[in-house]
Amino acid sequence: MIWFVIPRSPKPTTTITTLIIEExxxxxxxxxxxxxxxxxxxLLFWRTNRIILPLLSTLAKKYLASPASSVASESAFSVSANYGRKQRARLLPENLAMSAYLYDKFVDDPSATLNNNSHDI
Incomplete structure (x- = not known):
């Protein structure tokens, strides 16, 4: 008797969760x-398997890519240096990190607001 695997084709009722688990x-x-x-x-792995793993391949492209410039990281260090200067020496490291995060969040998206339902923080 010969056994072989028949690839599963997505059914119309397949949910995105099911697709992610399968991937x-x-x-x-x-x-x-x-x-x-x-x-x-x-990079070779993702290039080879981009058709088989389309969802994860998209994430891999985003997170394995090198930024074209170092402006974002330099800006983050500049903000941290400003918050961590001598006059604010009593600022706890956790508060420094949160202040830098909030500054970055509001500079990138001026329409962002803080509310009780915010799950980003």
Missing amino acids: FRNYKFFAGRFVLDGGSDP
Whole structure:
């Protein structure tokens, strides 16, 4: 008797959660094979598997890409240096981090507001 695997096609009732779970299963399988085959370049892995893992491939492109400039990181250090200057020496590290986060959030999105229902913070 011959056994073979028939790839599952998404059903019309498939939810995004189901698709994500299935893609994570596929990722574990293909990443394991990639490592066993001696692969160590994450960019090569995602380039090779972008069709099979479309959702995760999109995230990989976003987070594995190098920024074109260092302006964002330099700006973050500048804000932290401003908050952490000598006159504010009593500011706790947690409060310094939160102040820098809030500054960055409101500078990027001036329409952002703080409210009791905010889950971003």
